[in-house]
Amino acid sequence: MGLDRVALQTVYIASRYIVKRKKGHLAMVTPLPELGRFAEPALLILVSLSDGPKHGYAIMADVEQGTGRPMGPGTLYAALARLEERGFVEALPPVDRRRPYRLTALGATTVAEQLRELSAFAELGLRRLGQSPG
């Protein structure tokens, strides 16, 4: 189990900005924009939960292993609470005080949409660099 380091690095780097085409122009928007500064950790949490339910410590360890960047417990739960409020994740019954979380259908749709946008952004960047994606 665990996230693919390369994939998560890409998400980490690209999640800061997504490029969308608007009337021929490029507009920079952040992913999960309503989450403000928690958008980036929120996306990493959603990606971490994509392969099955995890409790808080497992999410932190997964994200840190994947990105090489630390995720503090305060940041994790601030983002997790917002994701739960918006119905992107849901809590499962606790096991030994650890409560696992899993993606909801809405969360899965949202993270898939975000990743497609990131992928489009990555492809755009690579094309401009004269390199082929993948």
Added chain:
Amino acid sequence: MIALLLRLYPARWRTRYGDEFAALLAERPLGPFDVADVLLGAFDAHLHLRGLGSWSEHRRGFPMSLRIGGLAAFAGGALVLTGWVWSGLDPAESDPGIWLYMAGTIALLVGLTGLTAFQARTHPALVWAAFLLPAVGGAVETFGIIAMAVFPDRPLVGDWAGWSFFIVGLLATIAGSVLFAIATYRTGALPRTGAAILGITSAISLISLLVAFGLGGEAQPILIAGFLAFTVGWIVLGLQAIRLDRPSIQPAAGAA
């Protein structure tokens, strides 16, 4: 400590997340980075539950990260260095230099907090000592500076005047830098070259200052080397941490 940190969160938040959050905090040793992150999380929870979340959510902010730690370490080293040089070049007009020095000391503490995320997992005691020594040292230095300004050359405790307090605080700050460098080098959480440079320059500072004080007024060059060396180590480590957090093309290259 976990119970204390939990109490900082609003009661409504604790009712929902308190038990699992306490379990999470108990999973691994907490370092200054984790504590700072929890403090910011508690502040955010208060704002969020009072309907002020929009202020914090839409404001551009930064989670505690390598980038903040690196920037603070770089700025701290540069400010302390500039403060020393300013005061040394123009002793009669040393006020700006002292303020720069104090701002640099605070920035170094922020840098220490931001850069200790991984070291505390394996060396919690070493990392807490590395944080607390400069924290206490900074307070003692501040007391010494104020004492020098208000009661110049007047002994306050025994033979100790403000200058003595200032120097003891500085030595504690440098000793903390040595401990942080050791913890960082052992874990490899940051580039080992940066950790080694910080450790060596801090050790040079510590030894130079102790030797200079032993020799008295004849050892001014050694004293100056002692004041300046460790700041260079922080600047180098700060730059390396910033570079480490900078997006690179490595992942894409690895994916191909």
